[in-house]
Amino acid sequence: MLTKKGLKEFCADARENYLPHISIDCVVFGFHEGIMKVLVLKVQNEDEWYLPGGFMLKNEPIEKAANRILKERTTLDKIFLQQFHVFGDPERSKEHFDMYKDMLPAKENWFANRFLTIGYYALVDFFETSPNPDQFAESCQWRGLDDLPDFKLDHALILKTALDTLRLQLNYQPIGYNLMPKEFTMPELQKLYEAILDKKLDRRNFQRRMLGFGILTRSDEPRKGGAHKAPYLYSFDLENYEAALREGFKGGW
Known part of the structure; x- marks a missing residue:
């Protein structure tokens, strides 16, 4: 959770540089020892878990924004990302707004905006990636599908939808090139x-x-x-x- 000073600085920077109402969240899948795993972030000094995500710069193409955000949040670069769904529940950002509503007036609070988030998923070779957390997270780690943390916001729904999309894809497209070793x-x-x-x-x-x-x-x-x-x-x-x-x-x- 940001301090009042940190929140004010973040919101001022967001209003100046980022597009309001639109965010991007990424579901990164890896395969290790027979288990599908997902890359997750833990916020500093809090027991809060999220998928890697962030906001779009005002003049930034969507695809470029998705790759930039994933690199900034996890250090993963040059990863093929596939757009799979847009999430737009009117209440999806309410938890963040409530967290900070007493620190700043609504007109100054970036989280007072309603955000649609564009979901992307990626399939990566587990052994070819070395994810690291950014300045907002204390941990960036792989977690098995049977060992997932309790996600904040609607990130559990985003993950479930990505997995459902992946399962559907198996019916009409191959999967494995980005997840398996060369042989x-x-x-x-x-x-x-x-x-x-x-x-x-x-x-x-x-x-x-x-x-x-x-x-x-x-x-x-x-x-x-x-x-x-x-x-x-x-x-x-x-x-x-x-x-x-x-x-x-x-x-x-």
Whole structure:
């Protein structure tokens, strides 16, 4: 929570530089040890958790704003973000306004504005990211979908909607290129799909369908070491993968 002086400085800066009524919130998904994880922020000196988000500069394109905000809040840069929903409940900012209403007159309080927030989600390679908190947060960390904190505002709804969108996408577009390492086994890819869908999938049906999409390339040699029947390694055929993203395919898990 900001002090009265800090709030006054923040609101003055926001009125001068940022577009009122519009914000951006980002849901960043990663996959680690068979678990889907989400990047979350904890506010300094408070037990409050949020998704990475912020406000748009007055003359800033939306896509550029989303990338800038994610970099400022988490240090993650050059991440592909997908817009998925706009959240506009009239009461969604009321909690912030009530928190500061006694510190400043409403006309000076940035949080007196009604904010629509544009939701973006990202799929990233867990091992290729090193998130760090900004000056407003004391922690920036990955949390599993079964170990999420209590979010402030409507960030639980934003996360749920992003996850629902991701699950829907699995029915007509491939997922995995940004979440998996360069080479992986079919069981590892199946674990990703099961983690997203939160259900078990039949091994033979999964392999048949994934190979039928034509987006995977199998290596000539199986993974070395381990069991006698070591699984083969696969990688994504990027050209076919991108074609499937553009054209889609019929599916349903």
